[in-house]
Amino acid sequence: xxxxxxVTIDSRSAPRTLFSGDQLVDVxxxxxxxxxxxxxxxxxxxxxxxxxxxxINHPYNSEPLYAKLRPGMKVTIAIDDISLPLPxxxxxxxRELVLTIVLDxxxxxxxxxxxxxxxxxxxxxxxxxxxRHVVGDKIFNAYWPKKLYNHDGEDAANMSYIGSTELGExxxxxxxxxxxxxxxYVNLNFVPMDxxxxxxxxxxxxxxxxxxxxxxxxxxxxxSYMDPGSSALATSVERMGRLTNQKLNVFTIETTIxxxxxxxxLSFLAKNExxxxxxxxxxxxxxRFTLSKLPQPARQAIFQRVPSPYGVTGVFAGETEAAHxxxxxxxxxxxxxxxxxxxxxxxxxxxxxxxYNVNSxxxxxxxxxxxxxxxxxxxxxxxxxKKGGTMIILHPCTDQFDNEHHAPYIxxxxxxxxxxxxxxxxxxRFEAKFASNPAYIEMYRSGHAYHPAxxxxxxxxxxxxxxxxxxxxxxxxxxxxxxxxxxxETARTMDEALRMAKTTAPARPEILALHCPPTLxxxxxxxxxxxxxxxDSLRG
Amino acid sequence: xxxxxxxxxxxxxxxxxxxxxxxxxxxxxxxxHSFAKLGRALIKAPWMALAEMKDRRLFNEMLFSSFEGMSxxxxxxxAEETFEKVMKPKLYRGARDLVQTSLDxxxxxxxxxxxLDFLMALLKDHLGATGVIANKLEIHDRYATGKLLRPVxxxxxxxxxxxxxxxxxxxxxxxxxxxxxxxxxxxxxxVVGHPAAVNPDRKLTHLAEAYHWPIIHLAA
Numbered sequence: 001x002x003x004x005x006x007v008t009i010d011s012r013s014a015p016r017t018l019f020s021g022d023q024l025v026d027v028x029x030x031x032x033x034x035x036x037x038x039x040x041x042x043x044x045x046x047x048x049x050x051x052x053x054x055x056i057n058h059p060y061n062s063e064p065l066y067a068k069l070r071p072g073m074k075v076t077i078a079i080d081d082i083s084l085p086l087p088x089x090x091x092x093x094x095r096e097l098v099l100t101i102v103l104d105x106x107x108x109x110x111x112x113x114x115x116x117x118x119x120x121x122x123x124x125x126x127x128x129x130x131x132r133h134v135v136g137d138k139i140f141n142a143y144w145p146k147k148l149y150n151h152d153g154e155d156a157a158n159m160s161y162i163g164s165t166e167l168g169e170x171x172x173x174x175x176x177x178x179x180x181x182x183x184x185y186v187n188l189n190f191v192p193m194d195x196x197x198x199x200x201x202x203x204x205x206x207x208x209x210x211x212x213x214x215x216x217x218x219x220x221x222x223x224s225y226m227d228p229g230s231s232a233l234a235t236s237v238e239r240m241g242r243l244t245n246q247k248l249n250v251f252t253i254e255t256t257i258x259x260x261x262x263x264x265x266l267s268f269l270a271k272n273e274x275x276x277x278x279x280x281x282x283x284x285x286x287x288r289f290t291l292s293k294l295p296q297p298a299r300q301a302i303f304q305r306v307p308s309p310y311g312v313t314g315v316f317a318g319e320t321e322a323a324h325x326x327x328x329x330x331x332x333x334x335x336x337x338x339x340x341x342x343x344x345x346x347x348x349x350x351x352x353x354x355x356y357n358v359n360s361x362x363x364x365x366x367x368x369x370x371x372x373x374x375x376x377x378x379x380x381x382x383x384x385x386k387k388g389g390t391m392i393i394l395h396p397c398t399d400q401f402d403n404e405h406h407a408p409y410i411x412x413x414x415x416x417x418x419x420x421x422x423x424x425x426x427x428x429r430f431e432a433k434f435a436s437n438p439a440y441i442e443m444y445r446s447g448h449a450y451h452p453a454x455x456x457x458x459x460x461x462x463x464x465x466x467x468x469x470x471x472x473x474x475x476x477x478x479x480x481x482x483x484x485x486x487x488x489e490t491a492r493t494m495d496e497a498l499r500m501a502k503t504t505a506p507a508r509p510e511i512l513a514l515h516c517p518p519t520l521x522x523x524x525x526x527x528x529x530x531x532x533x534x535x536d537s538l539r540g
Numbered sequence: 541x542x543x544x545x546x547x548x549x550x551x552x553x554x555x556x557x558x559x560x561x562x563x564x565x566x567x568x569x570x571x572x573h574s575f576a577k578l579g580r581a582l583i584k585a586p587w588m589a590l591a592e593m594k595d596r597r598l599f600n601e602m603l604f605s606s607f608e609g610m611s612x613x614x615x616x617x618x619a620e621e622t623f624e625k626v627m628k629p630k631l632y633r634g635a636r637d638l639v640q641t642s643l644d645x646x647x648x649x650x651x652x653x654x655x656l657d658f659l660m661a662l663l664k665d666h667l668g669a670t671g672v673i674a675n676k677l678e679i680h681d682r683y684a685t686g687k688l689l690r691p692v693x694x695x696x697x698x699x700x701x702x703x704x705x706x707x708x709x710x711x712x713x714x715x716x717x718x719x720x721x722x723x724x725x726x727x728x729x730x731v732v733g734h735p736a737a738v739n740p741d742r743k744l745t746h747l748a749e750a751y752h753w754p755i756i757h758l759a760a
Contacts, residue, residue, distance in 0.1 A: 154641070156644070401752070403749050403752065403755065404755070407752070407754050407755070408754075410752040411752070414752075436645045437717075437734065438544065438638065438641040438642040438645055438647070438717060439717060439719070439734060439736035439754040439756060440754055441641050442634065442637065442638045442641060442754075442756050442758075443754055443755075443756055445634075445637065446634045446637070446756065446757065446758065446759070447755075447756065447757055449754075
C-alpha cells in the first residue's frame with residue numbers, strides 16, 4: 001500500500017494545480033499517475049530558545065559551548081546566507097534566536113572580540129535589509145557593518161590557505177575565521193544537502209576551493225545531491241571539511257525547520273486537490289484568476305515577499321559530523337515520502353523561487369538548475385525516473401535576468417551556451433577566464449552580483465540530471481529560443497507533452513508527478529522487476 | 541594578454557577635468573596672476589558649458605587654453621601637489637580594487653583620460669597601472685601655448701587610440717575590457733569585447749541595461 005502522500009490519479013480525480021513560475025496551472029494527469037505530495041509539516045518545537053540552550057549545553061561529541069570560552073579569545077560566528085530557507089522565514093528567523101543566545105553567552109564569558117560573517121561563498125552579498133531580516137534589529141544595529149558583514153571570497157588579503165586534502169583539494173578559507181580561536185557556525189538546514197561540512201568548508205571559501213568539487217566530473221558522480229552518502233560532491237566537501245576542522249576549532253549549531261512554506265491563506269496549495277473544501281476551491285480559483293491578471297512583478301511579490309511561517313523542528317550542536325547526523329535524520333523525517341518503483345515519465349512544475357533568486361527573477365539558467373538540479377535530485381535511493389526517461393516541466397522560460405544579481409549569467413546563457421552545452425567543454429574552454437573577469441568580480445565584491453564562476457556551477461548542477469534523463473520537455477514556454485538553448489523540447493499543453501513523451505516510453509508508461517513546493521523528497525525503491533541501476537558514472 | 545582601459549574622471553575619481561585646472565589657476569606666481577587667470581576662465585565658462593554639450597573635444601581645448609603662458613617648470617612643480625590635494629582624496633574607494641583585480645588577472649591596465657599626461661602619470665603610479673593615454677599640452681620655449689597636441693583625447697578619438705594601443709600591444713580587442721561612467725565614452729566602450737559601466741550617468745545606465753553590460757557602483 002502506498003504512503004498517504006502518494007496519490008494515484010483515477011477517472012474521478014480533480015485536475016492537479018502545479019506551479020509554472022509564478023503562475024498556477026491546472027493539469028489533467030492520466031489515470032494511474034502517482035502524484036507525490038509533501039508530508040504534513042512536523043510539529044514545531046514548543047520552546048525554541050530552550051532547545052537552543054539545551055543543544056549548546058549538551059552538544060554531540062563536543063564539550064559544551066560555554067566550556068570552550070575564555071576571556072579575550074577571538075571568536076568568529078559564521079551564518080547561513082539568504083539562500084536558506086525559501087522563501088525567507090517569518091521573523092524572528094531561527095538564526096536570530098540562536099545568535100541572541102550565543103552572543104549573550106560570549107558576553108557573559110568576557111569574549112569581546114566577536115565578528116559575524118554571512119557565509120556567502122560565491123553567492124551574492126546580502127543587502128542590509130536582508131541581513132536585518134535574518135539577525136534581527138538588535139543584533140543588526142549593534143554589529144552591522146563593521147562586526148557583521150558578508151564574506152568576500154575574492155579578497156585575497158583576507159583569505160587564508162590552510163592546506164590540501166589527500167586528493168589535492170585545496171582549502172582556502174576566510175582569514176578571520178582561520179585566525180580565530182573558535183568558529184561557531186549557525187546553520188539553517190532547509191534540505192538535506194545543506195549543513196554539515198558544507199557550512200564552513202564551502203560557506204567561507206572562494207573559487208580556488210570550490211573548483212575542486214563544483215565541476216562536471218564530480219557532479220556526474222553524484223547519485224543524489226540530497227543523499228550525502230551517495231554524492232561525490234558531499235564526499236569531497238567532507239574531506240575538505242575534515243581538514244578544516246583539524247585546523248580550526250569549529251562548533252556547529254544546526255537547526256531544522258518543517259515544510260510549512262505557505263501561511264494560512266495559501267496553505268491549501270500543499271493539499272491534495274481532491275480533498276480541498278469548497279472554500280479552498282474558491283480560494284484557489286480566485287488566486288489563479290488574480291495571478292493571471294497581474295503583471296509579473298506583482299505575481300512574484302505575492303509569493304516571494306511574504307515570509308513563510310516555518311516552524312523550528314530541531315536544534316543540534318557540537319562537532320560538525322556528529323551534530324549533522326541528527327540534522328539529516330530530522331530533515332528526512334520531514335521530507336521523505338516512500339515511493340516504490342521508478343517512473344518512465346516524471347512531471348513537475350517549476351516554482352517561482354530557487355536558492356539563487358531571492359528577491360530577483362528566476363532566469364532561464366536557474367530554471368535549468370531547478371529542473372535538472374534540484375527537483376530531479378529530490379530523491380533518496382534510486383532516481384524517481386528511469387535512466388533515459390523523460391522529465392516534463394511547466395515553466396514559461398522567459399528570457400529575463402536580473403541585471404545586477406545575475407549579470408554574469410546573461411553572458412553565460414547568451415554567449416557561451418550557444419557555443420556548447422557540453423559541461424566538460426564549458427569547464428575546459430571558458431570557465432577559468434570567465435571566472436576571472438574583473439568587472440564581474442567587482443560586481444560580486446562591491447555590488448550584489450553572483451561570482452562569475454557561479455553560472456558555470458549552475459550548469460554543472462544540472463549535469464547529473466542531464467546525464468540520466470533521455471528527454472526534457474517544457475510545457476508553456478513563452479519562447480522557443482531558451483528551451484532550445486537548454487536542449488529541451490517544447491509542448492503547448494501537458495497532453496501534447498505526454499503524447500511526445502510516450503513516443504519513447506514503454507506502452508504503458510509509469511508516470512510520477514511532484515506536487516511541490518512545499519519541499520518533499522521521494523525515497524524511491526526500484527520495483528524488483530523494473531530495476532534501473534544508475535550507470536557507473538553515477539555511482540558515488 | 542588582455543588589456544583593461546579605464547576612463548578616469550567620474551570612473552576612478554569623483555573629480556572632473558575642471559578641478560585640477562582650477563587648482564592650477566588658483567596657484568599662479570602671484571595672487572594677481574591667479575585672479576586674472578580665474579577671471580578669464582570665468583568669462584569663458586558659458587562657452588565651455590555649451591561646448592561640453594556639443595563636443596567633448598572642443599570643451600577640452602577651451603578648458604586647457606587656460607594653461608596658456610604657464611611655464612613648464614610650474615606645470616610639473618604643481619603636478620604632485622595637485623594630485624595629492626585634488627585627485628588622490630577623490631579616488632573611489634573601490635577604484636584601487638578594480639584596477640588591482642585587473643592587474644592580478646594579468647591585464648595591462650591603461651588609463652585613458654582627457655586630463656593632462658603629467659597628472660595621469662602620477663595616478664598611474666599610484667594605482668600601479670601600466671600605461672596612460674592622455675592629453676598633452678603644447679610647449680613652446682618652455683611655456684604652454686594653451687593648445688593641446690594632436691590627437692586630442694576625447695569622445696570617439698578614445699576609441700581609435702584604444703584600437704591603436706591594442707594593436708601595438710598585440711591585444712585582441714575582443715578579450716579587452718573598458719570602463720567608463722559617461723555616455724560620451726560609448727565609442728570607447730564599444731570597441732572592446734568586455735565593456736563595463738562604472739557609476740554610469742542616466743543615459744549610459746539605460747544603454748548598459750539594454751545591452752547587459754556589467755554595471756559597477758563604486759562607493760565614494
